[in-house]
Amino acid sequence: MAVGEYPFPTMHPVKGVKLTAVSAGIKKVGRRDVVLFELAEGSCVAGVFTKNAFCAAPVTLCRAHLAHTAAIRYLVINSGNANACTGEQGLLDAKATCSAIAEITGVQPEQVLPFSTGVIGEPLPVAKIIAVIPEAISNATELGWDDAAAGIMTTDTRPKGFSAQFEHQGHVITVNGISKGAGMIKPNMATMLGYIATDAKVSPALLQQLSREAADRSFNRITIDGDTSTNDSCILIATGGSGVVEVTDAGDELYQKLREVILAAHIHLAKSIVSDGEGATKFVTVAVSGGANRDECLDVAYAVAHSPLIKTALFASDPNWGRIVAAIGYAGLNDLDATKVVVHLNDVLIVEKGGRASTYTEAQGQAVMSQAEIAINIDLGRGSFAETVWTTDLSYEYVRINADYRS
């Protein structure tokens, strides 16, 4: 099941990025389950990774390699096996994959980043992956984005992509992205991966700053059920292939333009994941404003977004405002003055002055809740900070998928 329209776009080439998907038979024979990115020399890579203490072996290795160099030349991603909770052997397997690519191409093993998504706790079939590396290297092409987007899918019902171009001083700059994840609801299917690439040139420090900012405003603001996985990774690549000068300062005009498009890419890819959330019948935006700081806006937004009571009410298209109010109330804010909180469903005022708005009618609420896309807008009335998260409802289908998943 999926909600809303997120058609896969026509992907422009990104100069300096070649990619492909080949079949290693990890879980299903014939499925293209190994994706390779080849990045031109001079490319710079940054990344943000799961905070899960049980992070998977490839995440450990990605962190180590990026600490060593931003001059990454290859990314290799397998679906069908997460290489998580696989102990020392898992780390050796991930290293072996990097070494196989390094040997063939002559780069250092630290210039290869490995990623895995799939079942937790099963040994990685590393020989199968290594066997298809030569084919992947020879197949990689600037036109491989569609295949790569499909190759990283697990339980996703559709591939997720973003592509946009803008001009700067006579240069055309491209920003592409692909992501996978059907709602961060399957820690043992590995969850969320995102790859965003541009042919602009960005200094390593600035690229890492932008990767962190963009991930925080996108992949870190979506939630289906609060579960985060052992394998979540979000990578930002700048190849410099467009020929523009390197941006090294956040004050640059080019950086401002680039940042805007890269933020849009991240947000689009993150929202695509929510819209493909398992069992999702509603796409829900929870926007909290009027907070004294960002953290408390997020506390309230997540309390609402994670509440099973609110999520079941959304599934039932029931404008059950009491549940929203209760969740705001238990979000743990110090000295929250309930009488200053204002809640709208889309633009319908439902709560003010500590209770139901006098103008509110059940028919108004019902009209909003019947829609597939719903915004819960909460003004805390105590400051100028705001945060937004995106989530889904909680349906029978969610329980069915997650109860039946291993059977």
Add this chain to the structure above:
Amino acid sequence: MAVGEYPFPTMHPVKGVKLTAVSAGIKKVGRRDVVLFELAEGSCVAGVFTKNAFCAAPVTLCRAHLAHTAAIRYLVINSGNANACTGEQGLLDAKATCSAIAEITGVQPEQVLPFSTGVIGEPLPVAKIIAVIPEAISNATELGWDDAAAGIMTTDTRPKGFSAQFEHQGHVITVNGISKGAGMIKPNMATMLGYIATDAKVSPALLQQLSREAADRSFNRITIDGDTSTNDSCILIATGGSGVVEVTDAGDELYQKLREVILAAHIHLAKSIVSDGEGATKFVTVAVSGGANRDECLDVAYAVAHSPLIKTALFASDPNWGRIVAAIGYAGLNDLDATKVVVHLNDVLIVEKGGRASTYTEAQGQAVMSQAEIAINIDLGRGSFAETVWTTDLSYEYVRINADYRS
């Protein structure tokens, strides 16, 4: 639906407590929906209340009255309406109920504690409640526990009670308790109420300390879905009617005995609520040990207990250990060494050394998960602190009840 055996016990009288349930027709004609406790002069009362910022009017008033005096003489509880999110009028209505009792009985209004449970945001039908107060006062009897336990129910499928006696220096001391709540899953049906009474005599400061400790170890350790309501209240009454001397010191031998039984009462009543959780098919104990402090034990326990992925796996009787490991990993502990974490399902070792235990077989896990009562035992391997929470699975029935609730 309810899981496990929690038969309603034979309730001994508690000297100094008279109670009854009468019918005010708040929601259904003929249902006994107003409960009155009359406490003998000299009784002492303590309480613990919801931290929800949108706390209901009666909670505000209870807090104010208990700040004024512990010499409470009456408790009045209505089901069918929560008197929450009702603004200034809600407070006036709760005060009017207290005043009505005070006028008839000659006590101060501050010696009355009001409680409400039911729908949020509807005006309290205060005239109906006041009309039945004289009948309630004349009906109150030491034998009214069963009626009171039934009278405070809302969506509960069964009344919840505890009764025990012990001897101290020739005196028989009784501890009784009743509670309501079908899983803290209905903020707009008001959620959890608990009333525990003894005929021992305890100083106000010590009673408040005991109430806080007992609530923390019981009602604050149960969770169905993480939602906490606007009306949660837990009251501890000591009448002194047994004739024993007042305990004023936590070192007293009598206090130690009493504390043990009162803790047992709270835990039994809290577990009764979990076992009656809406849609529950499993009763789940999450026991975390080896923590560096209590807070981190609780962080891990709640991450596991709130994970919809784990809860759906429990519903499916699926020993999906990867989901448990992932939840431990994202609980937010600093520098958690995943290789030191040990997880058992009941007494079956499933995770050690950062991965699946070599001795573990799916058949062992399946055998545990097929049972109605399951313990998830987690040793963090980094300290000596431990905490336990109790929860349920997440079933189709949960979604159905909460999606259909207002229709």
